[in-house]
Amino acid sequence: MQVGWHINSSEISKSMVDEFLATQRDQTFFQSHSFIELYKKDKFQTLNLIGVSKNKVVAYCNVLILKESYGILSSLTSRAIIWGGPLALLDVYFEEALIKLKAELEKIAIYLQIRNIFPISQVRKEILSSQGILYQEHFTVINQVTQNLFASYQSKARNKIRKSIKNDLTFQLITQHEQIEKAGILIIQNYKEMKLPCPSINFFKQTSSFDDIKVFGVFHNSVLIGVRFCISWNDYLYDWYAGSNKKYNYLSPNDFVVHKILEWGFENGFNTFDFGGAGNSLSEYGVRDFKLKFGGQLTEFGRNEIVFQPFKFKLGKLGFQLLKKFRK
Numbered sequence: 001m002q003v004g005w006h007i008n009s010s011e012i013s014k015s016m017v018d019e020f021l022a023t024q025r026d027q028t029f030f031q032s033h034s035f036i037e038l039y040k041k042d043k044f045q046t047l048n049l050i051g052v053s054k055n056k057v058v059a060y061c062n063v064l065i066l067k068e069s070y071g072i073l074s075s076l077t078s079r080a081i082i083w084g085g086p087l088a089l090l091d092v093y094f095e096e097a098l099i100k101l102k103a104e105l106e107k108i109a110i111y112l113q114i115r116n117i118f119p120i121s122q123v124r125k126e127i128l129s130s131q132g133i134l135y136q137e138h139f140t141v142i143n144q145v146t147q148n149l150f151a152s153y154q155s156k157a158r159n160k161i162r163k164s165i166k167n168d169l170t171f172q173l174i175t176q177h178e179q180i181e182k183a184g185i186l187i188i189q190n191y192k193e194m195k196l197p198c199p200s201i202n203f204f205k206q207t208s209s210f211d212d213i214k215v216f217g218v219f220h221n222s223v224l225i226g227v228r229f230c231i232s233w234n235d236y237l238y239d240w241y242a243g244s245n246k247k248y249n250y251l252s253p254n255d256f257v258v259h260k261i262l263e264w265g266f267e268n269g270f271n272t273f274d275f276g277g278a279g280n281s282l283s284e285y286g287v288r289d290f291k292l293k294f295g296g297q298l299t300e301f302g303r304n305e306i307v308f309q310p311f312k313f314k315l316g317k318l319g320f321q322l323l324k325k326f327r328k
Contacts, residue, residue, distance in 0.1 A: 003051045003058060003093060005100045012050050012057065020057035023089065026118045028238070029212050029231045030083035035062050038210060042203040045108075049086065049101060051093055059093040061086030061101065065109060068197065076315050080109040084117035095127045102131065106308040116301040117274070133306040139288065141275035143296035145237075145265040152295030157255055164256035167220070171260035174215040174227070180208050183215055183227035187243035204229070204241075213240075216261050218253040226253030228261060235271040237261065258294055 006012055014033060021027045029035055036046050044064060051059030062085065067078040086101065088094035105112050114133065117140075125135065150158060174180055184204025191198035207213040212233060218226035226244035230237050244253050265273055275296055279285035292298065307313045 001053045001058075003053045003096055005096075006050045006052065007104060008046075008048050009050065012052060016052075016055075016057050017050065017060060020060060020089070021087070024060075024087045026084060027087060028084050028117060028233050028236070030117070031060060031062050031085050031087055032212075034210050034212060038203075038206060038213075039064055041206045042200055044199075047080070047101075047104060047108075049097060049104075051088070051097060051100075053093075058090070059086055059088040059097045061097055063101065063105065066197070076110070076312055078109045080105045080112040082112070082114045085114070091121075091123050091127065094124055095131070098127065098131045098133065102133075102306070102308075110309045110312045111305060111307040114304040116303060119301060128304050131306070133304045136303045136305055137280045137282075137300065138303045139278035139280060140299045140301055141278050141288070141291040141296040142299045143262065143273040143275060143294060145262055145270050145273055147266060149259065149262050149266070149295075153259075154293045154295070157259075157293035160252035160255040161259045164218075164252050167251050169225075169251060169253060169256050170219045171257065171264075172217050172219065173264065174217045175208070177205065177208055179217060179224060180215050181205050182224050183217060183229070183243070186224065186227050186245060187229070187241050190243040193246075216257055216264070218244075218257045218260070220248055220251060220253070223248075225251070226257045228257050230261065232270070235269065236274060237265050237270050237272070238274045239276045254290070255293070262294065 017033070021032070024031075036048055039046050044066075047063040047065065049059070049061040049063070050057055061082060064081045065078060066081060086094060086097040088097055101112070112133065114128075115138075120128075129135065146152070153161075174183060181201065181204070184201050187204065188198050188201060207215065207229060212231055214230045214232050214237075216228045216230065217224050225248040227242065228239065229241040231240050242254070262273055273296070275291045275294075278288035278291055278298060288298075
């Protein structure tokens with residue numbers, strides 16, 4: 001069946017899209033109306049692709065375009081990111097969506113990266129490869145949310161959590177705008193210290209408008225010292241952004257907040273906590289070690305990537321390294 005493809009179109013009704021998304025087992029927040037709405041509010045560049053056949057949506061994909069805002073690096077670091085997509089009723093529509101996306105994105109991005117959230121069928125792996133969107137190893141840590149969480153933790157995690165409890169740290173699902181803003185500030189400070197790009201404070205403030213986004217905080221004597229922004233979707237919780245006040249690291253707020261989020265997840269009917277990226281087997285990665293302390297499984301969904309402009313890609317990598325070195 002012939003498919004009509006629509007880019008950033010308002011002509012396709014949300015109800016048509018919702019009807020399609022309801023058929024997709026692998027749909028998440030990242031492939032939803034809310035995702036585009038949130039990033040547009042903070043003036044991020046996005047691309048939305050919808051395939052329609054016989055007045056029904058048969059494919060859907062959200063793309064986030066990221067780039068540095070530092071002069072020449074803006075043109076050298078433009079990259080397109082797709083989380084868990086594209087979604088398509090049939091493999092043939094999946095391939096057509098990739099072809100259309102490549103044609104659009106090569107005009108505005110140096111490379112495209114698809115970050116897989118769930119396993120991909122062998123057929124779709126082969127389609128990706130045939131389109132030059134090549135597989136790369138990348139791990140994710142997946143925790144099953146159960147009643148007896150403590151038993152699955154490594155001893156060093158249990159010890160830190162006990163210490164946190166003894167030091168009267170408290171945990172809270174944050175809903176007040178003022179506290180959400182403070183949570184965003186903590187994250188921005190941490191990312192600046194790590195010399196990593198981060199959304200603006202306005203982005204984090206806007207999350208309060210989205211029911212699927214949960215903000216968790218850890219307090220010491222009423223002071224917010226650790227936070228995590230998570231995405232809730234069906235019976236999954238997805239780790240998203242995290243930050244803490246380094247002055248209080250001796251109280252282990254990062255260990256405590258993860259434990260309490262897992263507890264909260266169990267109490268509220270969630271079955272799985274997707275702890276997010278854990279690097280690859282080619283290098284040591286402290287973040288992976290931290291995440292594995294909580295008894296999760298190292299899972300390999302991988303990523304797929306295509307470079308549209310190899311020369312700019314190499315220059316951009318060098319630019320990132322220089323920017324990280326000199327960014328204050």
